[in-house]
Amino acid sequence: MTLLDVTGLTVTGRHLVVDGVDLTVSAGETVGLVGESGSGKSLTARAVAGLLPKGMTATGSVTLSGLRLLGARERVLRSVRGSRIALLMQDPFAMLNPLITAGAHIAESLPRTGPVRRDRAWRRTEVARRLAEVGIDDPSVSGRYPFQLSGGMRQRIALAAALARDPELLIADEPTTALDATTQHEILTLLREVQRARGMGVLLITHDLRVAFEMCDRVAVMYAGRIVESGPGFDVAKVPAHPYTSGLLAALPSATVTLPRLEGIPGSVPSAGDVTGTCAFADRCSQVDADCGHARPPLREITPGRHTACLYEVRPRPRVEQPPAALREPSPGAPLLTIDDLSKRYGEHTALGGVSLSVGEGESVGVVGESGSGKTTLARCVLGLAVPDGGRIELAGLDLTRRGRRGDRAHRLVQCVFQDPSTSLNPSLTVGATLAEAAAQGTREGRLSVPELLDLVGLPASYAERRPRALSGGERQRVAIARALAVRPALLICDEPVASLDVSVQAHVLELLRTVVRDLGTSLLFITHDLAVVRQITNRTVVLLKGKIVEEGKTPQILDTPSHPYTQKLLASVPPTP
Template identity: 50%
Template sequence: MNRVRSTTPAVPAIRSTGLSVVGHRAGRPVSITDDVSVQVGAGESIAIVGESGSGESITARALLDLLPQGLDAKGAVELNGELLVDLSRREAQRMRGGELAFVMQDPFTMLNPISRCGEQITAKLRAENGRRLLSQARKEQARARLAEVGIADPAVADRYPFELSGGMRQRVAIAAAIAENPRVLIADEPTTALDVTTQKEILELLSRLRDTHGLGLILITHDLRVAFSVCDRVYVMYAGEIIETGRPDDLLAAPRHPYSANLIQADPPIDRRLASLANIPGSVPAPGSWPPGCRFAPRCQWAAPECAAAHPPLEAADSGHTVRCARAGEIAPDLVAALRRVRRAVVTPARADDGSAPIISTRGARRIYGDKVAVEGADVDVDVFRGESVGLVGESGSGKTTLARMMVGLTRPTSGAIRVAGVDLAAARVSKADWNTVRSTVQMAFQDPYSTLNPQRSVGSALRDGLRLTDKAEVPRRIGELLERVGLAADYVNRMPAQLSGGERQRVAIARALARDPQVVVCDEVVSALDVSVQAHILNLLRELQTDLGLAYMFITHDLAVVRQVTDRVYVIKDGAIVEHAATEKVLDDPQHPYTRRLIGSIPHVQSMTRR
């Protein structure tokens, strides 16, 4: 996916100047974002990146005039040189969707679950006389738009969203977004929940639409590889403001702001396994609690007294590069040197086999749902040994999660054998004592901890559930130990899930999985929805827990860079069958199966973020 433009046309397709979003707390105004100026030309693509809470998604919604109730935008937004504030409400609504389109992370939030895909694609299309298209014309338009986004099967137009895979739903959402030939497309995390091959297809689709339609593309993402592989320019946001902008190659080679450098350092390399991933201490300050000087200063190792004295402006560093840092010129060599140290860090060897018996062993495990074979028994032999980390990778629908759920007893195998600590979960009857053995041996941590934590119950209550078999007098002490183990303070016991960040919720989910002192934790996409810095924190935590507790992991993920960092061996699964298995280093460096080679070849911009 080659970038095609690196300059901005004289009249941008869309431009914001001094765009700020303001909310209210206790009757007082609170800034959410501050003085955000971005622009993108026809046929150009930009990325807006940063940690969760930095203001990227709110900025996208402000550009679209789709802010939640209670938030107000200030500043100017121009579309093709025309100020949107000068338009009537009806004209602005017509412009949005016609000239300015939006694609969300989860297409289910854009697509009506009870309306057929074709109807949703053509819903706003009108004939020249302004009337709705006739039925045959709508069908032809739906098929044409589906073909444009790479769906050759016209029958998809007659299907409902729930009948499609995640990648297909995202394509349908994009088809609906571009149906009126917009000038600008804003995509908010459009590939986050997708496997690596589907991600590549969606990114190639967006790039192709950018070129063929002359679209101005704004990509909101926390995936640095995606941002640097498909965009002409990158805007880095922190605490509600732009802190650096530049061309991807320039930012990768020599970031000028410590925050940008820290984000790049935290991204796990695909080519080697590090002893520890770099991460940024602390978290993004909430709106209303921004420090008076540089907003990043409390987390910055290069902060000096002058950084806290005054808020730095966004200034030109060199051609096409701007930075908001009072010490940018002074510390530039130090930032480059720090990046080089991380990229040349010593490789950590994988765990050696100690010859012990496996804790979990599957032989010919098979699972059928109706006429669909989710896991094919003949080629599914998987072992997990004490203290090791095993990866399970494959595309969406390959059978990863089904196999994992069978390993923890949440899904019963149709046939074959699955043994956990000697207990056969495929047996006709499993006794209560055997189930207690299984629960004390293996636990599961899920992708979205928010959906597995009761929003009406506190953190302490969630952990107490996992300690039901513990002596009641010991429960408070054990809850404190679990929180400390995952790096959370004791006062988190009284907090509710809504009061936690994504990384904190994932730590609570891990703590709950540890409550029964298991030997194995099955991690199902536990970092896929996290930004790069929080991801580094969680991956480092998992390593520390493995060292301290002798844990084994079954790590399910579509991110092969994460696989490199946390696993000793990896199984590659396709269509419910294991197609390749070996040490992680061998699989990633010398893949033997065409499917594995395709997975690795789908990683965006593989070489750009490795050694330099």
């Protein structure tokens, strides 16, 4: 039975952003909506829920079990949201009120009729039942505030609150993007179990293709405001029928093999309004033909249940699965970074409990583990952003653990690239000003000019005049890498640098970092929870658990034949690469 029926959905603000989307979700079915940032996925979901930003309007038809939602009065939409349609967003910390407890969040979301307002005992029992449904059996959790909970626990609370009124449809917008692999696996497993128990429909919006193909019965691929391919998840993954889908799949890193080159799709997603009369993907397509620019290809059925908006049969991109030369035979020089018995505590919590590791000259070392394992604390200690309680850090002969002794040399020796480039770039400065300011901190001999830095990270010289807000997420991350390289550091620390990027942009950034290691001889300390990424970028891997190293060795050995149960658990949590 069709639960959600979307027909001809168009969303317009200052520009056209969603252009004639058709989509259905049946009761008990999970439908994935995938595509790069800017494709229109989240705005499609917001239009379904009647939550479009001010200044945007939607036309077409959206019905839920026959009830027309598009064009309905706000009073009708308010009665539907929460009770019949619920939303689970990417960042649970932003969804939860920091001033009220987990239990209060769920109680606030319970049905507003019946005994909930009058009977406190009933409300406590119901909150406990809802917590148990999302795998939280500890009753004390209901009395904790969001800041006292881990990311995975906050997402469980957000899910319990979303399900409190027993909705027919759950719209989950990137619900696991910010979570580590094991927590992501737990949340997705939980979501699947809850859905089956309730017979609930789920619209899952994600740019993580592994998650989409593992979780979804059907997948719709969205590009420039349109659906360009749809069909059963397994079929779409194995035999993509549109060049865009094929390109996304080819860009996926693998946790089982090291790819010789990570191939992202060139260019970026165009505005839907700029490609209304042509194939939206033509400018980025390796199979483009003269006929592609003449008219907009219709979404046509090629086999029962399979649709594509391409005129031709797609030639899948081959993936040559062998180690690239840069990673096949690592030959690091003398130790550049030496960490010996490093410890750090925050109150009663031990973040690092005697960590020892080294990074050689020209070597790439990965640090993996769940959230809270101590990865970021380790990076902060090396960068001088946290003072260790014990141990020693030595970089190129300089003792970094002695207070007041870091100075300009330490600043030039080590730089960092963080997860979110938008928070690490000054929005008021142009790209050129940002890079020139960074380069001025380096020595005259090793200093790179702004054009040289932009060329190094694959950006045109004209980008020097742009500000961060005029760049895509991938372009901002390239600028952040260029800024970090401006002083020609001996060591580059990358803390989850591709965690929030689309798969195609991620491939471009990882290939760039490979080039930096190979051509500049820069050493890399790469922190991530993504084992597929660590496979592609590092020579050696260190596995952290609760502030201690539980396994270390050459990356292929760690990932192919893990010896520690914790490493085995991490690998088991990685969704298979299609």
